[in-house]
Amino acid sequence: MQLSSSLLENAVNEFAKLPGIGKKTALRLVLHLLKQDVNEVQHFSEIISRMRSEIKFCQRCCNVCDGDICSICANSMRNQEMICVVENIRDVIAIESTQQYNGTYHVLGGVISPLDGIGPDQLNIESLIHRITKEETKELIFALNPNIQGDTTIYYIQKKMPPQNCKITTIARGIAFGGELEYADEMTLARSLTNRLPVESYISHR
Amino acid sequence: MQLSSSLLENAVNEFAKLPGIGKKTALRLVLHLLKQDVNEVQHFSEIISRMRSEIKFCQRCCNVCDGDICSICANSMRNQEMICVVENIRDVIAIESTQQYNGTYHVLGGVISPLDGIGPDQLNIESLIHRITKEETKELIFALNPNIQGDTTIYYIQKKMPPQNCKITTIARGIAFGGELEYADEMTLARSLTNRLPVESYISHR
Numbered sequence: 415m416q417l418s419s420s421l422l423e424n425a426v427n428e429f430a431k432l433p434g435i436g437k438k439t440a441l442r443l444v445l446h447l448l449k450q451d452v453n454e455v456q457h458f459s460e461i462i463s464r465m466r467s468e469i470k471f472c473q474r475c476c477n478v479c480d481g482d483i484c485s486i487c488a489n490s491m492r493n494q495e496m497i498c499v500v501e502n503i504r505d506v507i508a509i510e511s512t513q514q515y516n517g518t519y520h521v522l523g524g525v526i527s528p529l530d531g532i533g534p535d536q537l538n539i540e541s542l543i544h545r546i547t548k549e550e551t552k553e554l555i556f557a558l559n560p561n562i563q564g565d566t567t568i569y570y571i572q573k574k575m576p577p578q579n580c581k582i583t584t585i586a587r588g589i590a591f592g593g594e595l596e597y598a599d600e601m602t603l604a605r606s607l608t609n610r611l612p613v614e615s616y617i618s619h620r
Numbered sequence: 621m622q623l624s625s626s627l628l629e630n631a632v633n634e635f636a637k638l639p640g641i642g643k644k645t646a647l648r649l650v651l652h653l654l655k656q657d658v659n660e661v662q663h664f665s666e667i668i669s670r671m672r673s674e675i676k677f678c679q680r681c682c683n684v685c686d687g688d689i690c691s692i693c694a695n696s697m698r699n700q701e702m703i704c705v706v707e708n709i710r711d712v713i714a715i716e717s718t719q720q721y722n723g724t725y726h727v728l729g730g731v732i733s734p735l736d737g738i739g740p741d742q743l744n745i746e747s748l749i750h751r752i753t754k755e756e757t758k759e760l761i762f763a764l765n766p767n768i769q770g771d772t773t774i775y776y777i778q779k780k781m782p783p784q785n786c787k788i789t790t791i792a793r794g795i796a797f798g799g800e801l802e803y804a805d806e807m808t809l810a811r812s813l814t815n816r817l818p819v820e821s822y823i824s825h826r
Contacts, residue, residue: 416716418691418709419684425671428664432649443638445709447672448684455672458634463665465631465650467658478625478654485624503624503651510622 417441422448474545476521476538478503486510486518493517495552499542499571501525501564505557517555520545525563526570534570547576556584623647628654680751682727682744684709692716692724699723701758705748705777707731707765715763723761726751731769732776740776753782762790 417423422444429440447455471477472484475497479485486492486506496517500506506519522537546554556571558564572582588606589598598606623629628650635646653661677683678690681703685691692698692712702723706712712725728743752760762777764770778788794812795804804812 417684417713418678419675419686421671421675421686422684424667428667431664433652434645434648439640441710441713442640444671446639447668448675450672452673456669458637459665459669461630461634462653462668463662465627466653466656466661469625469627469654472624478623478628480625480627504647507623507647 475519476523476541477506477519491516495549496555497542497546497551497553498555498557500557501559509557517553522558522567525558525567527563527566537567539571539574542571543574543576546580547578550578551580553581553583556582558584560587681725682729682747683712683725697722701755702761703748703752703757703759704761704763706763707770711763723759728764728773731764731773733769733772743773745777745780748777749780749782752786753784756784757786759787759789762788764790766793 417426425444425447426437426440429435429443430437432440435443447458469478470480470482472479472487473482474487475484477484477486487494493516497520498509498515498517499520499522500509501522501524503521506521509515509519520538520542522539522542524532524537526532526534526537545551554575556564556568558567568584575582586609587602588609589595589602595603623632631650631653632643632646635641635649636643638646641649653664675684676686676688678685678693679688680693681690683690683692693700699722703726704715704721704723705726705728706715707728707730709727712727715721715725726744726748728745728748730738730743732738732740732743751757760781762770762774764773774790781788792815793808794815795801795808801809
């Protein structure tokens with residue numbers, strides 16, 4: 415694709431660096447911006463730049479926030495003795511949108527994955543252990559993706575746990591709503607059989 | 621979707637204004653930028669802002685360019701007496717990528733569409749007529765999309781043409797390569813029958 419302007423070409427190349435955006439989509443986005451008012455595009459560019467340079471991370475749970483402490487950690491209505499350990503900010507948003515969880519979070523910033531060169535030191539594990547000890551946390555819920563890396567991370571953190579009375583749980587693995595038994599993989603089906611639930615508790619939660 | 625930071629939320633909203641990008645994709649893009657280096661995101665934002673504020677349009681053909689005249693108009697190797705009339709910049713890129721056209725372009729910036737409130741005055745038609753007269757253009761090729769708006773625009777420009785010896789053509793309508801006759805609409809099939817070609821010229825162009 416040959417463009418008649420280097421300004422246009424640079425902009426297309428920048429957009430094409432974003433995940434899931436190829437050259438053609440990038441060109442469509444840039445040509446859309448080209449049609450907008452100069453001030454509007456200036457505003458767009460400023461918002462992006464400010465977002466990156468001014469955003470802060472909660473000193474307690476490492477979630478993104480505008481101040482020192484995020485709104486979830488600052489909310490006294492929430493159970494501050496319960497920590498849900500998640501991989502990234504997107505998982506916080508996903509769990510929050512269920513409106514079923516009333517505790518706090520701890521964003522690890524990834525999971526242990528030696529193949530990708532990510533060890534425990536690159537993650538917010540140290541601060542989690544420190545926090546559990548200091549705050550005398552009552553329950554730790556792991557909400558990590560069900561794969562080798564997630565399980566390794568759970569195992570590592572569990573080994574590092576301070577000797578205190580803290581319940582450690584993980585979100586349930588099983589057949590998803592709308593899923594079909596015959597298409598479920600063997601591991602999921604096996605786990606959902608092992609961790610079967612009494613029907614009363616199942617019905618009451620629907 | 622509730623976000624814990626207004627900076628993040630504003631950035632997501634800005635990205636979601638782009639065509640074909642919803643809230644979820646916007647969040648994915650913003651979180652990607654959040655992971656990048658501050659300087660890199662600064663660079664991204666500057667490139668976008670510069671693109672919009674510094675880009676120029678060729679004084680002759682209205683294509684985007686960095687200077688006063690675009691590289692196609694400035695190229696003396698190209699046939700400067702032939703003008704291909706297109707709707708927008710994307711069409712220039714599409715035709716250029718075929719490497720089959722050696723003339724110049726004229727970007728209208730849209731087509732006449734009363735329903736969308738676009739009349740001839742909003743388009744670069746005046747400058748086209750002026751250019752044809754001044755440059756004594758030998759051939760005018762319409763490469764507009766085959767719909768009512770495109771045909772209206774062709775009709776309007778043709779009526780406005782100065783009385784001079786200029787050949788007026790339009791790109792061929794017909795069955796696309798890889799298309800199947802039985803799925804072609806009646807109008808396309810009818811046109812391709814009316815404008816049938818001698819087999820010799822067809823074979824020599826494959």
